[in-house]
Amino acid sequence: MSTVPVNDNRLAVLDHSRLRAKAGKSGDERGRISVRDVDIVFDTASGPHVAVQNASLTVRPGEFVCLLGPSGCGKSTLMNAIAGFVAPTRGEVTVDGYAVTEPGPDRGMVFQQHSLFPWKSVKENVAFGPLMAGVGQNEANSVARTFLSLVGLAAFENAYPNTLSGGMQQRVGIARALANYPSVLLMDEPFGALDAQTRIMMQENLLDIWREFHNTVVFVTHDIDEAVFLSDRIVVMSASPGRIIADIDVDLPRPREQSLLTSPDFMALKRQCLDLIRKETLNAFQRQNKAG
Template identity: 55%
Template sequence: MAEINIEAITKTFHDSSRGREVAALDDINLSIAANDFVCLLGPSGCGKSTLLNIIAGFETPTKGRVTVDGKAVEAPGADRGVVFQQPTLMPWLTVAENIAFHLRLKGIAKAERREQAQTFIDLVGLKGFETHYPSELSGGMNQRVGIARALIMNPRVILMDEPFAALDAQTKSEMQEELVAIWQRHRGTIVFVTHSVDEALVLGNRIVVMTRRPGRIRELIELDLPRPRDVTGADFNDMKRHVLNLIKEVAAQPAAA
């Protein structure tokens, strides 16, 4: 799988209504190893999603560059799958058809599309729901479809932008466990945006704690906690206190004007 290198990334947006430049990211440097699971954590507006979009190729940095396996990211590509907060499924297509849609665009025969889709339907725990439509599924099940749709492209990197934020607490916990299980089987490289300390601690191998705007890396935390994570354990809660103190410190700092 893929190694990601983020080199001196700075991103500035033009605020046309106020006639000024707004700095979103400032000098971000980060190396992400193949098969790693990295969570980007920080307050709202710190540039987490902007950084993810730059890795995806949806945004262009003002300065710096991102490479995936040594190749510069200049546009979206099939080597990077993206899972959004809302799965944005096509309501007129079934689960299997939504998952296989990219294969259809590539001209792959229907039988082969069905066979490949079934592999990922089974992987995300949706066996038996192949012919259901998005309106017939829960929010968590629709998000599973979105994950399967990203995985079927066999990307080297999965980029996830708060995909569980809209789910209830129980469903979110179940989806977090399922995502870890999928990652352990699929062995991809995952970059996951969240504003939840608990979610970052449950999911990540490493946590990147970002400052308020313009986003910088406040601390890179290595998580040497066994899986599955025991959220009641002393080690987990010691780390949680450390991260919460960092977030409190970051939140107390004023954002750039």
């Protein structure tokens, strides 16, 4: 992939040495995720519920991986384990060799919706991470402006989130997660609440940004088109209990554009995912019928 020249002084303070997963100062790799033999069991009123069963997964630095599956298949739970919000009942999650025990700014999180602080302006939202990292207010503000420019919302820095459209709010959410220079970006159905047109545009926007950052992305979705369009790899999960049932390489050329959505290669991959999920859904129905 060719490097993207930065010709705009608005991006001058972007620290590129901190951006790329594969080009750290000492050549270290950042953003390697390893999930080993993970079970996640929740205690519920009706007994233990196995949300994730025996999941193992390695994500390489700079890789864009989608977790794909029907609702309730545990894909969000697995992501929350990587984020550090949920502790595995069994097994281990490590990022860059360190066991995940709690959430941290090295793993930026983008939520489905309504996750911006409504009492903070757009700029204050994005400046929050750097501020928590201990940089001064001025420095945090300038980092915030840089990242708002990156998502095309520099003009809205003083707006409150509830005056923005859903797509704009999600762009602020992405800028806020990136302002900490995370090695891993975790995205939990970030475009799920947007209308179809806005969603496609956001997907292209996200790939533009990722081209510059090239950090590791784990992206949860139940939308097959979205998964195929975005990712290097699709990890398919099935429901009750949530298991990883397939790991599909997406060998489509980048940069990707909307025209790809109708290409034969895209269709073939989409069919592969559809068949897998259909088979699993049918199996799940049969199991439920037997159990019932």
